[in-house]
């Protein structure tokens with residue numbers, strides 16, 4: 001589900017947090033970027049009138065979103081109070097939903113992670129998933145001991161495309177399901193849905209290795225394979241939200257059969273499931289059924305089957321990166337997803353080795369290949385960023401190109 005949907009009806013108790021106002025967002029964004037601004041500084045940075053700033057800063061302070069420090073003496077004029085964001089002013093919950101697991105993070109206004117929670121699930125249908133996610137959101141709020149009324153919203157990252165119900169998707173029955181709308185009703189707060197690769201790309205842009213980049217592609221190696229396309233400063237979704245669904249690129253003629261009905265799809269070689277297939281039957285079942293990914297975390301890149309997988313996956317991944325580089329001209333490609341760090345690093349090294357042996361591209365450039373900053377919670381962290389930055393960055397909608405559910 002690559003399209004992002006939002007439902008803001010039945011929001012209760014947090015109206016002050018949610019007053020949709022561009023000027024409020026402009027103030028929060030200014031203070032987020034420059035700690036300790038005075039009202040005069042904010043007025044200058046936002047180009048709003050002093051009276052508007054005075055009113056809105058007062059409102060935001062009263063709402064607990066801004067904190068005022070002790071007045072500081074100025075070169076001229078009256079001492080001025082410095083303002084900063086109140087980290088406890090609000091928080092959001094981000095989920096990463098797969099067919100077998102829910103991972104949740106609770107992130108405060110400053111982007112700091114306050115709480116984590118994981119629990120196994122068994123290929124839930126959409127309504128079961130709504131109940132599980134709403135229950136998990138109550139549980140993580142209770143675990144954090146934060147005020148339930150300060151919850152700004154929920155973001156859900158999930159694999160796409162939802163239309164494919166194989167082992168890399170969640171389960172059958174998700175086609176066209178309005179998860180954001182229905183979950184928002186039940187949870188009583190805004191809910192945003194984004195595909196896992198796009199959410200991980202947002203996390204990388206806001207908190208990780210891509211902070212300074214406006215053009216990058218995030219390769220999300222999960223049970224399947226997807227790419228988050230962050231180009232010219234925004235996430236690209238495509239006509240039906242399927243942009244970046246690279247898992248079903250036909251990479252090998254008459255190759256391994258895929259659940260999509262075709263043969264030789266990229267994710268049949270580059271994915272967790274492809275890695276698992278390198279093991280004998282008993283081991284493979286252990287890995288597939290291990291919902292918390294602890295079995296795979298115990299593997300080493302030097303284990304025979306893991307090495308075999310890397311040797312098969314790396315050339316296909318290298319070819320894919322060359323295609324991506326030619327088509328989209330990103331500043332960098334970032335590898336991440338659900339692989340444990342040592343295995344991800346070994347795959348990354350092999351891809352770089354292959355890239356070096358294939359020589360420079362026709363334009364003479366080498367595509368920088370980076371490794372994700374985040375852990376396996378990166379998609380959940382990106383999902384949590386969706387409601388927070390919706391509140392705080394004036395052009396965040398533009399960056400995500402949020403689409404109405406038309």
Ligand SMILES: [Zn+2]
Nearest residue numbers: 248258260265
């Ligand atoms: Zn396929």
